[in-house]
Each structure stands twice: as structure tokens, then as C-alpha cells.
Amino acid sequence: MKEPTILDFVKALLTPWRGRPPAIPPLEESQSASPSPLERPVASIPEPESPGQIFPEQRVGFRVPWSSLLAVGLALLAQRLLEPxxxxxxxxxxxxxxxAFVALVAAIGRREWQIPSLINEDSPPPMPLRVQTRAALLATGLLPLAFIALGGNRFTVFNLVLWLGALVATLVAFILPGQRSHNRRDWLTFLRQPGWTITIxxxxxLLSLATLVVAxxxxxxxxSVLGEMFSDHAEKLLDVADVLQGQTSIFFPRNTGREAFQMYLTALIAVVAGTGLSFMxxxxxxxxAGFITLPFIYLLGKEIGGKWTGLTAFLLAGMAYWPNVIxxxxxxxxxxxxxxAPALYFxxxxxxxxxxxxxxxxxLALGVGLHGYSPTRxxxxxxxxxxxxxxxxxxxxxxxxxxxxAFGMLAFTALVVFLPLLRYMMEQPDMFAFRALTRLSxxxxxxxxxxxxxxxSNLGKALVMFFxxxxxxxxxxxxxxxALDIFTAVLYFLGLVVVGGRYLRKRHWVDLFLLLSIPMLMMPSIxxxxxxxxxxxxxxxxxxxxxxxxxxxxxxISFLQTMVNNLQPRLGRMAATLTGAALLIGIGYQNxxxxxxxxxxxFMAGAWNxxxxxHVIRAFADSIGDPDSAYVVPYPYWVDTRLVGINAGYPLKDYALWPQDFEKTLDQLGAKLFILKPEDQAALDKLRQLYPTGFLxxxxxxxxxxxxxxFFVPPTTP
Structure with missing residues (x-):
């Protein structure tokens, strides 16, 4: 059976629609002799009658879902009270x-609110345990050599060849050829056709429009959002400058230590996009990086609840304030x-x-992620x-x-990718763990x-931060x-109850994992x-x-399906569509x-300008002065003078000049420029004494x- 891959997100934009969009599957019949309210069976829902139909019809009598609407209304009221x-x-x-929780449980118990089932999994064939012996032996031989060569916290051509060779050999040893050959055949058949017909x-x-919205x-x-840098950005750009100057570190120890992924990514963008050493x-x-995450959220949602769940998760995460800001x-x-996202999806x-x-x-995703941000550990x-x-x-x-x-193969693959950091961790364990230990210990x-x-206390605060x-x-x-807007917070509350109720009924490990993964993934903060x-x-x-x-x-999705199930078919679909659209518009507007x-x-009220x-220094350097005759006088809790140089277009120049060093500027004959904080009266008085012809x-x-x-000092003649 053909399984979804990361290519599905792109292929869905190009390939024909080969069927109806899957509706939320019906709740399966309970096998219990005495079902509890959460275990009562729900009638099967027929497939949609037309390809454009999102919600399937269930031909039952008209019934207003009062308990469900009460649950949603109460949750909205509660969340509104928590909004600042x-x-x-x-x-x-x-x-x-x-x-609201009581009303929702009552709606589920009365079969008014339908709990959607997980997408049915295949009955997979036995998983082969064999590996490619020669490739495995090659990987085993290259790993210790690469580990030794990766010493000294430097990437070199030699150790990169050994390390990447070990990684390629590992992938060849573990990956089973032919499992996805049908995809290649499909594409080859399409490319060999004398004429191509693409049906949109x-x-x-719909997926294209959603992608445009989140983009x-x-x-x-x-x-302009964010419109100013702060000191951490100066540290990052100095690391990127090291990379561009040939200092290919595995771990960057500046500012308590950082993994390397962002430094090399930014260096690549600085060169390819022509943006240089800049905030942009x-x-x-x-x-x-944030945008690349979204297709995997789509695919994981699709894997768990179907394409509509995947698309909705894609839109919610794409518009949300939390992932957008970070x-x-x-x-x-x-x-x-x-x-x-990719590690859990796969x-x-x-x-x-x-x-x-x-x-x-x-x-592979786990190993690459460990080179990114410390919480990934x-x-x-x-x-x-x-x-x-x-x-x-x-x-x-x-x-x-x-x-x-197979999980052992996963761990071994991640270890191979992590190998450079493992070598650094063995050499400099204190520096590697310093930042985490300052918070944990x-x-x-x-x-x-x-x-x-x-x-x-931290656990409780983290779990309620969404509300x-x-x-x-x-x-x-x-x-x-x-952390969530008012509507998404309510949907998250509804989803928690639905997923929790589904686990109590079906005991499927994915539901329990979804719930427990949230506090686990928040542990770096907790x-x-x-x-x-x-x-x-x-x-x-x-x-x-x-x-x-x-x-x-x-x-x-489960709320909208509840509306369809309880109202007349056309009215239910219309109400669900309008409600869904209104909610998404409201979510988009608030975010x-x-x-x-x-x-x-x-942010702009708090950040230094x-x-x-x-820009003032750049204008001075491009007109009457030069970059080396402009200065910023440091003052406690004021601007980071390194950021001034970056914004002026001289990213490796620190414009700080302390008052005790003012006399060093007397030998300069050209125009001079001094930037001061208005409260720094002592520095201003000293400048006036040294340069009585200066202008303020x-x-x-x-x-x-x-x-x-x-404070501008006009040029002097020798």
C-alpha cells in the first residue's frame, strides 16, 4: 500500500484528485458487553456523494446539539476571561x-459529539531484519576513524569525508531498497509520456491557498518584525563571520556555547541571498526553518486523523503567534x-x-536536529x-x-549524524553541557x-501556558x-478531551503518546x-x-463533524463550513x-534603537567622515555597540569608545562623530573641553x- 511521504505535501499541489477528501472516520463499534458512555457505538457515516464535499452526510433527524454548543460556548467564555x-x-x-468539560462529556455520552477514530493502520508484513553486510562493515570501519579525525573542534575536508562516508554507508546498510519503488515507477511513467496532462x-x-496563507x-x-537586534544577535553574527573567514567549528563556544547548524545556514544565506552579515x-x-516544519505537521496530522486534520493543523500552526514569533x-x-516534526512523523x-x-x-532527522538547538537533546x-x-x-x-x-537502527543512524558533537562532548564536556546545567543545577x-x-510549579505553569x-x-x-489565541486555545481544550476520551475507549498508544509528548517536549523549560x-x-x-x-x-474537525451529524444534511454541511471558515478567519485576525x-x-518599545x-554613522561615513572616526560612548544598560557596527554596514567593528580614551582621538584631523546617551553629562562635558568647536x-x-x-567635531587643518 502506498504510504504518505514528505513529497505528498508537494505532490498534492500538482497531482489530480483521485478520490474524495476523506471524512473523519466513524467511531468503531465497541466490543464491550456493557459499554460506558464513552464506548457507545455510533452509526457509520456514508462516504461523501461528491468530490467537493468536505463533510459526509448522516441521514438522521434534525437535532440541535445543545450540549456540544454549550460546551464550546462555555469554553469560549472561560478563555475570554483569561485574555488580557x-x-x-x-x-x-x-x-x-x-x-464546559462536563457538558462535552455529556455530549459524548449521549452520542451527540462523535469522537473520530484514528486513521486505520495497515496490517504490515513482517519487518525484514537483514542489513547490507558490506556497507555495515564499511560504516563500522569508518566510524572510529571519523571520531578520531573530528577532534580539535574543527570540520576539515578529511574528517568530513570520513564522517559523511560513514553516514552514507550506514544509510546503504539500513535502508531497504524497493519499499518505495512504486513512487519511482509512477514518476518515470509520467516523465516518459509523449504528452503531459496535469489536472489541478x-x-x-485548497492546499495551495493554505500554503499561501501561512507563507x-x-x-x-x-x-521590520523584529525591527531591532539585541546582544544575542551580535554573538551569532560574530560566529557566522568566523565561518565565512574559514573557522569551521563543530561547536561554537562563544556566549556559553552554541550548536553549529544555524551558523552554517546563515553563512549560506548571507552568500547566496546576498544579505551578508546582517539581521536579515x-x-x-x-x-x-519554521516554514519547513509545517509540511511535517501536515503529514503527521494526516497520518493520525486524515488529510483534513493535517490541513487544519497546518493552517493553525502556520498562522499562530507562538511559532511565528519564535x-x-x-x-x-x-x-x-x-x-x-519529521522525527516524530517518521x-x-x-x-x-x-x-x-x-x-x-x-x-536522520533526530541526528540533524541535535546540531540545531540545545532543547532538542x-x-x-x-x-x-x-x-x-x-x-x-x-x-x-x-x-x-x-x-x-528498527529503533536500534534509528538510534545508530542518529548517533552517526551526531558523531562530531559526540567528539566535542568527549573533549569539552563542561562547555557542551554548561548552558543546560546552569538552568538545571x-x-x-x-x-x-x-x-x-x-x-x-514549573510543570503546572507550563501546562497552562496555552490558556x-x-x-x-x-x-x-x-x-x-x-500562548494560543482565544479560539485555538478552546479548540486545543476540545481536542484534549476528544483524544483523552478516545484513548479511554480504544486504548491506542498514539493517543496516549500525543498527550504525554506535550509535557515531555516542554521539559527544557520545565x-x-x-x-x-x-x-x-x-x-x-x-x-x-x-x-x-x-x-x-x-x-x-470533531466539532464541525458534530454539527453535520446532528443537523439536516445540507444545513449541517453549510453550518459546519461557515463555522469553520469563521473560526479560521477569527484565528487569523487575532494572530x-x-x-x-x-x-x-x-518589542520596539523595549529594544534599543x-x-x-x-544609520547616522553610515550617513556620516558616506559623506564628510569615515567609519573609523565615529564613536559610541558606552553607558550602563544602553546599546550594544557591536550592533551599531552591524547596522552601519561594518559588522566586525565595535564602535565603543570609553570616556577615558577620548584623548586618543585628538590626533585625527578629519571630522569626528560621537554618539552619547542624553543622561551621560560627564562624557559630554569632557568632549566639550577637548573639542570646544564641536556642535551638539x-x-x-x-x-x-x-x-x-x-556631538559633531568639524575637520581641523594641520
Missing amino acids: PRQGSPWVAVIIYAL SRWAI FFRFYRLD SLKLGTAL SRVGLRFPLYPMAV LIRGLRHGNRNDFIWSG LLPAVMVLALVLYLLHRHSEGRRWASMW AIERPYPAPVWQIFL YDNGNIWVHSIPGRP LSLAFPEENPSLNRTGGAIVPVFIIAAIGL FDLVFRQFDRQ TSQIG YYYDSHREGKDFLI
Whole structure:
């Protein structure tokens, strides 16, 4: 049977529609003799009558789903009370959410709200255990040689050949040829045809429109949102400059240490896109990383709940404020979900369908992800959790040993990809683990309370951040607001109940894994035990983006299907379509406002205007002065003078000049420019003493508290 791959996302845009869009499958008949309210059977739903029909008809009498509508209405009211500015106690919203839960369970018990089934998995053939012996021996021989050659924290031509040779040999040894040969045959047959006919289906149009929508949200105003850099960006661009100058590090120790993926990606973009060492180079790389994550969310949602669930998850995650903001910051944050999405997609598909190659692709995604962002180091534990849950459930009967063997291949593949970092970790264990240990342990500051209390408090705050408070880190979030918009938060609540209810009924390991993967993927934030004020944070919880938006999509699709099931066929489909469209429009509007108005306004109010100072210096250098006769006088808690150089177009120049060094400028005969903070009266008095002919200008930045002084010294004659 043909299985979906990453190519499906692109092929869906090009290939004909070969069938009707799958509806949410009906709840399967319970085998229990005395079914509980969650286990009562629901009548089967016929297939749609036309290819364009999204929701299938169920010819039952007209019945208004009062319990379901009450549950959704109460949840919306509760979430509205949690939206800032909040008034009153949050416990009122908690009580209303509890009532919504009771109403939803009642709707499920009355068979008014239908719990969708997981997409049926195949009955896979036995998984082959053989490997390509020669390739395996070659990989085994190259690995120790590559490990030795990768010493010294440097990539070289020699160790790259050994390392990549070991990786290729590993893939050849493990990947089973022929499992996907039908795809190649399809494409070869198509290419050999004397004439090509491409039919654009309705689904292709819909998927194309969805892609345009999420591309708009991810790349619109990328040049101005975010509009300023902060000190972390200077550290990153200095690392990128090292790469461009030939310093090919495996791990970059500057600023407590960073993995290498973003540095090489940004260097590539700086050269190929011509953006150079700039903020735009950083943002282009991270925005692309966030965008690449979305097709895998689509495929994983499709694997679990069908193409409509996948498309909905794709849209929700693509428009959402949380993943959008962390993709625009220009730091490594989106590399965490970019690793999680393909790794979990291929792993879940491999366990469900017994395709060994999926395990290899999952290991490859995991290994690459470990070179990205430090929180990805928790991903192996999440993947082990998936395997354990699978082995503990009946779905693994007859395949346990084969699945464990395939998972071993996954781990070995990931280890080969991780090999350069493994070598560095053996050489510099303190530096490799330093940043994580400063949050997990008391090496930087003592625990503010007993560890178990901090952990439970962090866990609770992280789990409710979707509804209540996403933390107080202003550079990548709106402090104090929920991580989800009001509508997506309600859909996520509905999805949690639906997935939880489905697990209680069917005991399918995927449902339990979806639920447990969320706190597991948030552990990099939860385990900030020494600095609990940094939890929750949208960056370190970024891996949870994948299951959260899939669960929210399940909540939306099951709600719309409930409307179809209970109303007259045409009325039900019309009501579901209009409701779904209205919800998506509302979600898009609120997230647009959150990112491009609220977050942008708040961030620019907090960030220092190094771009304006850089532009002043650039204008001076291009006219009467030169880059080496302009200076920025440092002042406590003011601008990072390295960022001024980057914004001025001189990325390797630090424009700081301390007052005690003013006399060094007396030998310069040309024009000179000094930028000062208005509060720095002592430095200004000293400049006036040294340069009595200088002119003072006040620069109005049009940002509160961001004005600065320009002290201009005209050129002197020898």
C-alpha cells in the first residue's frame, strides 16, 4: 500500500484528485458487553456523494446539539476571561472550563459529539531484519576513524569525508531498497509520456491557498518584525563571520556555547541571498526553518486523523503567534520544532506501518536536529517514550522484536549524524553541557526553593501556558498572555478531551503518546530549576508546537463533524463550513494582531534603537567622515555597540569608545562623530573641553526613551 511521504505535501499541489477528501472516520463499534458512555457505538457515516464535499452526510433527524454548543460556548467564555487585560480571579475561568468539560462529556455520552477514530493502520508484513553486510562493515570501519579525525573542534575536508562516508554507508546498510519503488515507477511513467496532462484538483487548490496563507504570516514584514537586534544577535553574527573567514567549528563556544547548524545556514544565506552579515540573514534562516516544519505537521496530522486534520493543523500552526514569533527572532528557537516534526512523523508512521525505512529517516532527522538547538537533546527521551508506549499496547503484538531492532537502527543512524558533537562532548564536556546545567543545577545560583516544589510549579505553569500565561520574556513573547489565541486555545481544550476520551475507549498508544509528548517536549523549560522565572518560555517549549496544533485540529474537525451529524444534511454541511471558515478567519485576525501589532509595538518599545544610530554613522561615513572616526560612548544598560557596527554596514567593528580614551582621538584631523546617551553629562562635558568647536545635536528617535545625542567635531587643518 502506498504510504504518505514528505513529497505528498508537494505532490498534492500538482497531482489530480483521485478520490474524495476523506471524512473523519466513524467511531468503531465497541466490543464491550456493557459499554460506558464513552464506548457507545455510533452509526457509520456514508462516504461523501461528491468530490467537493468536505463533510459526509448522516441521514438522521434534525437535532440541535445543545450540549456540544454549550460546551464550546462555555469554553469560549472561560478563555475570554483569561485574555488580557484580565479582570477578576482566574478561578472563575477554571470553574467555567470545568462546566464546559462536563457538558462535552455529556455530549459524548449521549452520542451527540462523535469522537473520530484514528486513521486505520495497515496490517504490515513482517519487518525484514537483514542489513547490507558490506556497507555495515564499511560504516563500522569508518566510524572510529571519523571520531578520531573530528577532534580539535574543527570540520576539515578529511574528517568530513570520513564522517559523511560513514553516514552514507550506514544509510546503504539500513535502508531497504524497493519499499518505495512504486513512487519511482509512477514518476518515470509520467516523465516518459509523449504528452503531459496535469489536472489541478480542488484539494490542490485548497492546499495551495493554505500554503499561501501561512507563507504570508511567516514572511510578511520580515524586515521590520523584529525591527531591532539585541546582544544575542551580535554573538551569532560574530560566529557566522568566523565561518565565512574559514573557522569551521563543530561547536561554537562563544556566549556559553552554541550548536553549529544555524551558523552554517546563515553563512549560506548571507552568500547566496546576498544579505551578508546582517539581521536579515539570521531572520531568513530561522523563518525558513519554521516554514519547513509545517509540511511535517501536515503529514503527521494526516497520518493520525486524515488529510483534513493535517490541513487544519497546518493552517493553525502556520498562522499562530507562538511559532511565528519564535521563527522571526533570528535565533535558533525554531530549530527545535523543525527537528521534532519529521522525527516524530517518521517514527509514528514506522511503528504503525512497519516500514523500516521510516525509522532510518526518523534517526536522520533526530541526528540533524541535535546540531540545531540545545532543547532538542530531550527529543531522544520523547522518542523512547513513543517506543515504550507502543510496546506496552496490543498494537505491537507480533512486532515487538522487529520494532526494537528498527529503533536500534534509528538510534545508530542518529548517533552517526551526531558523531562530531559526540567528539566535542568527549573533549569539552563542561562547555557542551554548561548552558543546560546552569538552568538545571545550582552551579550558577542556588535553588530558590526545594527542587520538587520548583519542578511541580514549573510543570503546572507550563501546562497552562496555552490558556493563561506564556511567560515574561519580552524578546520572543507578549508577557503575561496565553500562548494560543482565544479560539485555538478552546479548540486545543476540545481536542484534549476528544483524544483523552478516545484513548479511554480504544486504548491506542498514539493517543496516549500525543498527550504525554506535550509535557515531555516542554521539559527544557520545565527543568529550569535554578531560574524558575524563565519558565514557561516559548522558545524552550517550541517542540510542543507539533502535538499541540494537531490536537487543536482534531478538536476543530470533531466539532464541525458534530454539527453535520446532528443537523439536516445540507444545513449541517453549510453550518459546519461557515463555522469553520469563521473560526479560521477569527484565528487569523487575532494572530495577525498579536504578531504585527501587539508584539511589534511591545518589542520596539523595549529594544534599543541601534539601527537608527547605525544609520547616522553610515550617513556620516558616506559623506564628510569615515567609519573609523565615529564613536559610541558606552553607558550602563544602553546599546550594544557591536550592533551599531552591524547596522552601519561594518559588522566586525565595535564602535565603543570609553570616556577615558577620548584623548586618543585628538590626533585625527578629519571630522569626528560621537554618539552619547542624553543622561551621560560627564562624557559630554569632557568632549566639550577637548573639542570646544564641536556642535551638539539632539536626535529625536520618535520612540519614548530612545533619543540620543550627536556631538559633531568639524575637520581641523594641520
